[in-house]
Amino acid sequence: MTGFQWALLGATVATVGGGAGSAMGITYIANVSAGILSEDPEKFGGLLPLCAIPGTQGIYGFITAVLVLVFFGLIGGGGNNLTTAQGVQIFIACLPVAFSCCISAIYQGLTSAGAAGMVAKRVEEAGKALILPALVETYAALSLIVSILLLLSIKAAS
Amino acid sequence: MAVARMKKIYLIAHSSLKSHIVSSLHQQGLLHIENIEDTILKNNLKESTVNNVPDLNEFDLILSKINFVIDFISPYKEKKKGLLSGLLKEKVKLSSYEFEKIEEKLNFEHVYRECETLDVELNKLNNKLNNLTNLEENLKPWVNLKIRLADFKGTKYVDLLIGKIANNFFDKFKEETEKDIPESFVDAVSSDSQNTNVLLVYHKNNTSKINSILSKYNFISTAFPNLSRTPNEEIFHIHSQYKIINERKSEIEERATKMVSLMPDFLALYDFFENKRRKKEIEEKFAHTKSSFMVEGWIEEAGISKLENIMVNISSEIEIDVFDPTEEDKPPIVLKNPKIIQPFEVITRLFGMPDYNELDPTPFLAPFFFLFFGIAMGDFGYGLVLLIACLWMKKKLEVSKNTKSFFDLIAYGGFASMIVGVFTGGYFAIDVKVLPEFLKSLMLFDPMKDIMIFLILSCALGVIHVCFGVAIEGYDNIRRGNISDAVFDQGVVLLFLLSLVAFGATGNSIAKWLAIAGTSGIIFFHGRESKNILSRIGGGLYSLYGMSSFIGDFLSYARLMALGLASVLIGWVINVLGLMVLDIPVIGIFFMAVIIIFGHGLNIVINLLGAFIHPLRLQYVEFFSKFYDDGGKKYKPFAVETKHLIITSSEMD
Numbered sequence A: 001m002t003g004f005q006w007a008l009l010g011a012t013v014a015t016v017g018g019g020a021g022s023a024m025g026i027t028y029i030a031n032v033s034a035g036i037l038s039e040d041p042e043k044f045g046g047l048l049p050l051c052a053i054p055g056t057q058g059i060y061g062f063i064t065a066v067l068v069l070v071f072f073g074l075i076g077g078g079g080n081n082l083t084t085a086q087g088v089q090i091f092i093a094c095l096p097v098a099f100s101c102c103i104s105a106i107y108q109g110l111t112s113a114g115a116a117g118m119v120a121k122r123v124e125e126a127g128k129a130l131i132l133p134a135l136v137e138t139y140a141a142l143s144l145i146v147s148i149l150l151l152l153s154i155k156a157a158s
Numbered sequence B: 001m002a003v004a005r006m007k008k009i010y011l012i013a014h015s016s017l018k019s020h021i022v023s024s025l026h027q028q029g030l031l032h033i034e035n036i037e038d039t040i041l042k043n044n045l046k047e048s049t050v051n052n053v054p055d056l057n058e059f060d061l062i063l064s065k066i067n068f069v070i071d072f073i074s075p076y077k078e079k080k081k082g083l084l085s086g087l088l089k090e091k092v093k094l095s096s097y098e099f100e101k102i103e104e105k106l107n108f109e110h111v112y113r114e115c116e117t118l119d120v121e122l123n124k125l126n127n128k129l130n131n132l133t134n135l136e137e138n139l140k141p142w143v144n145l146k147i148r149l150a151d152f153k154g155t156k157y158v159d160l161l162i163g164k165i166a167n168n169f170f171d172k173f174k175e176e177t178e179k180d181i182p183e184s185f186v187d188a189v190s191s192d193s194q195n196t197n198v199l200l201v202y203h204k205n206n207t208s209k210i211n212s213i214l215s216k217y218n219f220i221s222t223a224f225p226n227l228s229r230t231p232n233e234e235i236f237h238i239h240s241q242y243k244i245i246n247e248r249k250s251e252i253e254e255r256a257t258k259m260v261s262l263m264p265d266f267l268a269l270y271d272f273f274e275n276k277r278r279k280k281e282i283e284e285k286f287a288h289t290k291s292s293f294m295v296e297g298w299i300e301e302a303g304i305s306k307l308e309n310i311m312v313n314i315s316s317e318i319e320i321d322v323f324d325p326t327e328e329d330k331p332p333i334v335l336k337n338p339k340i341i342q343p344f345e346v347i348t349r350l351f352g353m354p355d356y357n358e359l360d361p362t363p364f365l366a367p368f369f370f371l372f373f374g375i376a377m378g379d380f381g382y383g384l385v386l387l388i389a390c391l392w393m394k395k396k397l398e399v400s401k402n403t404k405s406f407f408d409l410i411a412y413g414g415f416a417s418m419i420v421g422v423f424t425g426g427y428f429a430i431d432v433k434v435l436p437e438f439l440k441s442l443m444l445f446d447p448m449k450d451i452m453i454f455l456i457l458s459c460a461l462g463v464i465h466v467c468f469g470v471a472i473e474g475y476d477n478i479r480r481g482n483i484s485d486a487v488f489d490q491g492v493v494l495l496f497l498l499s500l501v502a503f504g505a506t507g508n509s510i511a512k513w514l515a516i517a518g519t520s521g522i523i524f525f526h527g528r529e530s531k532n533i534l535s536r537i538g539g540g541l542y543s544l545y546g547m548s549s550f551i552g553d554f555l556s557y558a559r560l561m562a563l564g565l566a567s568v569l570i571g572w573v574i575n576v577l578g579l580m581v582l583d584i585p586v587i588g589i590f591f592m593a594v595i596i597i598f599g600h601g602l603n604i605v606i607n608l609l610g611a612f613i614h615p616l617r618l619q620y621v622e623f624f625s626k627f628y629d630d631g632g633k634k635y636k637p638f639a640v641e642t643k644h645l646i647i648t649s650s651e652m653d
Helices: A003-039 A042-073 A085-122 A123-157 B015-028 B059-078 B083-085 B095-101 B108-142 B149-153 B167-179 B205-216 B232-283 B301-314 B339-351 B362-379 B380-396 B401-424 B435-440 B450-479 B483-508 B509-525 B533-548 B549-556 B557-583 B588-627
Strands: B004-016 B033-034 B092-095 B158-165 B184-191 B195-203 B220-222 B292-300 B319-325 B630-631 B645-648
Touching: A003 A042, A003 B220, A042 A085, A042 A123, A042 B149, A042 B450, A085 A123, A085 B004, A085 B509, A123 B339, A123 B450, A123 B557, A123 B588, B004 B015, B004 B095, B004 B301, B004 B509, B015 B232, B015 B301, B033 B232, B059 B108, B059 B232, B083 B301, B092 B095, B092 B232, B095 B167, B095 B232, B095 B645, B108 B184, B108 B232, B149 B339, B149 B362, B158 B167, B167 B195, B167 B205, B195 B205, B220 B435, B232 B292, B301 B319, B339 B362, B339 B401, B339 B450, B339 B588, B362 B380, B362 B401, B362 B450, B380 B401, B380 B483, B380 B588, B401 B435, B401 B557, B401 B588, B450 B557, B483 B509, B509 B533, B549 B557, B549 B588, B557 B588
Parallel strands: B092 B645
Antiparallel strands: B004 B292, B004 B319, B033 B292, B158 B195, B158 B220, B184 B195
16 A cells, blocks of 8 residues: 555544444433423523533544644645655554544444433533533544644654 | 622511512512521521411413413424524513513413313314324225225115235135135125125025134235215315315414414413512522511622612511521632633533632633633634624523623633634644735744643643632631641642752752752642651642552643644644645636535534633632532522523613
């Protein structure tokens, strides 16, 4: 595989990992929320943010992909200059986001579902319910930062 | 500091004054009434019948009736479209004068009876409609049958039967019947994919023979005992009945739709009776003797004289005793902050009220939340949109006070984002290169290019925030007179953290020695509760190991950079996409407008969520854990409370 292809694979893996995880996480919490809403439609305001929380990982994956495209000029056709070694490095740099975001989004969906139960029972505690799933997010954010730093160092070396 | 000082009050008066006193307490909303049973032991108040459960049935009945009316009318209300109305519940505005007079304004029982009658009739009509639909379904297979259904009673010698039989059995059945019983007639009236609908005519002498054949072929007979005309005529008749029923239904619906205009009044009435009920219910918390009653409650220091004035106006024979809170008391909490930081009280309230003797964290967290929100959003344009949207919604929507102060908080966030946007060159994520020179000169750094600077800045803010938290705990210790704790716990930790960070950043040798001093401080002083020197050092070493958690705390602030970068990058991609479609001739500019408007709108919403939750988490998890003790209960004065209304002060008072 050429460096260009490796870089594309990296961008794809990051997007797919984050996106798939977010989709699964949101599916889970949205299903639970739908159940609660069928009983009590007024809780929509408290549940919607919970449903949106596992969506950030998909965005992190997207950001990583965009950074790969921007840093190494893939959009402008600069990708042909990449050596295979550089391409593999870029691919590896995408892996933290691909894995961490995928898994953390799924589990964040599960945590949100638990928090949704809290909103269902005590709607006045909706604020606290938001914090618990946000704790899971830390590791997705850290993986994004690591991926960005890795990409930066590859860019600096090239 | 910013937790209001409270006084405990006992109010004793003659029972004849009870309703008057309760009403005026309810109206003034000065007193947080405690359940007297919880605090005063029964043996202190021998004569009292503390267990006084007021009779609320009367109110519950009325409230359920009002709810019935509201539920009956509300399906006919025109629904407001849009996501916003689903998220926010708008309220009805009413002056306090109108509110007090609402019961007289409405002929409630009359409306209730009308709704009940209509509801009963509507249910009946719907039932009828269901029955007719079922009947029509059953009759449909028999429309080709030209026999009056009344004739199915049979004649002296002949019986008629209709029913269905499985398609694959039909031919055999017909054959067998006609062979075995010559005096019979079998005809297929109609058929569907599974069953054939059969008419059977036979001589009565053959009844037993026929029955055995029928059961052999699983014949399921059908009967319409209450109908007399032919199936076709009956269906025609059903259709005419549909028309009558539907006409009547639409009449009822029309009347219900007319009643929709009464909806706000009924919502007001609900709140009115709910408050009446509360006035009765609160008596449960009083202590009663044969001819007197006693109320226990908390009041803000500033409110005492007002309460005394009001009570003197009612009667001179009301005893009010004021006490300072004792050690065991847990006074309810009122946060007192200057107006400018009041919106940030939302954050404190979400976590939990501080203990009565704790500091109110609101003024400490306000600047940090403001800044963090700004960094996470990080764009002048986005901030401006948020600011305008929040101020507009606050003005336009009739929502509760809490929701309004939430809008204020987000508006602050928008303002912060504008400031940060100026320093990072974020204007709707437009490429920094094309910005005017003037705006470029205001920039401190470009987050897209100087990612490392952004990251370090975020973590540096983390160091400041966390150390500030530790310092607050130190100040709190000094305030309580635990000066040694402040010096040896928080002071040493601050020395350790700050000198270590300074040494890490500059490699300065003074910082190095300070860091060593801090480290030994932790080892020698953090285990000082134990007398044994070895276990004291051991405790200190363990505490030193615990310091590693600060690293995690500092790194946690890197999320600010991730969020800030996310909003800029997504915005940048939206702009790129917008410019791409601009190349399409003629309609390109239209597509670009759509992409830019919807794209940035979406980006604002997504980032609003992140920019709110993550700074919030940094306050709760990283900051509060250093100094804050919650556990106070919220001050909830006995006052007029409304579910559906916003009561404005009346002009007619």
